[in-house]
Amino acid sequence: MTQPWIHSARLDGAFILAPAFVITGLVLLLGERVEAIAETPPILWLLLIVGLDVGHVWSTIFRTYLDRNELRARQALYVLTPVLGLVLGVVLYRLGDMVFWRALAYLAAFHFVRQQFGFVMIYRRAEAADPAWAKRLDQALIYAASVYPLIAWHCQPRQFNWFVPGDFLAFDAPAAATGAGWLYAALIVAYVAKEARFALRRGWLNLPKNLIMLGTGVSWYVGILAFDNDLAFTATNVIAHGVPYLALIWIYGRNRQRLEAGRGDYLLPIRGLFRARALPLFAAALFIVAYIEEGLWDGLVWRDHAGLFPAFAHLPAIDNPTLLSWLVPLLALPQITHYLLDAFIWRMGGPDNPWKRTLFLHHE
Numbered sequence: 001m002t003q004p005w006i007h008s009a010r011l012d013g014a015f016i017l018a019p020a021f022v023i024t025g026l027v028l029l030l031g032e033r034v035e036a037i038a039e040t041p042p043i044l045w046l047l048l049i050v051g052l053d054v055g056h057v058w059s060t061i062f063r064t065y066l067d068r069n070e071l072r073a074r075q076a077l078y079v080l081t082p083v084l085g086l087v088l089g090v091v092l093y094r095l096g097d098m099v100f101w102r103a104l105a106y107l108a109a110f111h112f113v114r115q116q117f118g119f120v121m122i123y124r125r126a127e128a129a130d131p132a133w134a135k136r137l138d139q140a141l142i143y144a145a146s147v148y149p150l151i152a153w154h155c156q157p158r159q160f161n162w163f164v165p166g167d168f169l170a171f172d173a174p175a176a177a178t179g180a181g182w183l184y185a186a187l188i189v190a191y192v193a194k195e196a197r198f199a200l201r202r203g204w205l206n207l208p209k210n211l212i213m214l215g216t217g218v219s220w221y222v223g224i225l226a227f228d229n230d231l232a233f234t235a236t237n238v239i240a241h242g243v244p245y246l247a248l249i250w251i252y253g254r255n256r257q258r259l260e261a262g263r264g265d266y267l268l269p270i271r272g273l274f275r276a277r278a279l280p281l282f283a284a285a286l287f288i289v290a291y292i293e294e295g296l297w298d299g300l301v302w303r304d305h306a307g308l309f310p311a312f313a314h315l316p317a318i319d320n321p322t323l324l325s326w327l328v329p330l331l332a333l334p335q336i337t338h339y340l341l342d343a344f345i346w347r348m349g350g351p352d353n354p355w356k357r358t359l360f361l362h363h364e
Contacts, residue, residue: 003207004126006359007251012208015247016119020215020240024222027232040231046308048234052242054290055283057338059249063345063355066270067256077344085336089329097324098166104332105167111339112241113146116216118346119244122359123209125348127198134194138209141191145217148184149224152177160230188217215240248359250274250282255361297331 005012027034040048064078065071071078093100120142127134155177157170191213199205223236254274273282291309298305299312301324306313318327329336348356 002126004123005208006122006248011247011251016244017208017211017215019243020219020236023235023239024215024219027222027227027235031227034232035227035229037229037231040234042305042308044231044235045305048238050290050294051283051287052246053238054294054334055286056242056245056249057334058286058289058293059246060338060341060345062249062253062270062273064341074344077341081340082333082337085340086329086333089332089336090325093325093329097328098164100328101164101167102169104336105162105164107339108162108335109150111342112237113143113150114343115241115245116146116212117142119212120209121348123206123212127206127209130198134198137187137191137194138213141187142213142216144184144187145213146220148180149220151180153224155180158224158233159228160233246283246286250279252355252359255358258361259358293331293334300327301331 092103120138124138154169155171155173161167219236219240223233257271257274272278295309295312298309299315300318303317318324
């Protein structure tokens with residue numbers, strides 16, 4: 001049985017499956033050194049937050065706004081989403097800055113959880129004939145792999161945060177974390193038994209699906225619970241999420257060009273970014289846009305990484321509450337739009353779903 005890769009064993013393995021294991025292994029290997037670092041060093045922050053986290057947010061435009069056919073097909077979605085996102089952001093911020101940041105943190109966490117769910121559903125497409133309970137068990141475990149550490153985080157507050165201090169609610173409820181842990185353990189046992197049974201029956205094991213399950217479990221547990229450290233959380237969280245997403249976007253764009261015999265629906269300069277030799281340009285383009293966005297954040301709002309953004313250091317720091325109620329949601333709009341659109345643009349749907357035909361081009 002052929003493994004249900006998205007592109008190939010080599011590309012999927014290197015950029016979708018391996019990141020979670022590589023970064024988790026590094027954090028464990030450098031454990032004492034990582035724990036000794038109270039905050040993420042500036043250069044690592046630039047690479048992880050700007051290059052990967054903000055960069056992967058902007059990569060969504062290659063799947064949406066820069067794809068002329070896609071934009072025409074779902075024009076209302078792509079026009080209304082940022083408009084509604086901005087309006088909702090302004091309303092939330094006017095209710096209180098922490099109301100805004102808390103809502104954004106939970107939206108982000110939901111998005112991160114759903115990405116792992118999405119990869120499992122993509123990789124289990126070869127198991128469509130399995131009984132419904134097997135699918136539900138897969139879904140339950142991938143949710144538990146990410147939600148259990150989040151529950152424990154809420155019940156036993158950590159020394160790091162998602163966006164700003166206090167954005168997640170905190171409860172003194174260690175018993176709830178323990179109960180969630182036992183439920184997670186039970187799901188793991190049930191899942192392993194199910195996979196062993198089906199592997200013996202079919203004569204093959206779904207490697208990418210199981211590696212996504214395992215990678216999610218170890219990276220979320222180590223990044224959130226095994227260490228109580230900003231760098232460990234940032235590295236595992238951002239790399240295990242951002243690199244696979246960028247790979248998915250690049251595979252989609254490359255396949256789109258091949259389906260269109262090189263013409264595609266992208267403007268000419270953009271088409272060239274989806275060639276293997278142009279990968280550095282693809283990464284650089286996203287980094288530049290992300291750097292500009294984060295520079296505006298630092299110059300106008302945060303003022304905590306001036307050394308990394310010297311060109312933005314002369315911008316006026318905004319402290320007027322009314323101006324901030326518009327500025328902060330506006331600067332956060334790329335993130336908000338990314339989180340909201342991702343709920344629609346990767347839906348599996350039926351077998352004739354156009355994006356699925358594009359993404360799985362190598363397996364048609």
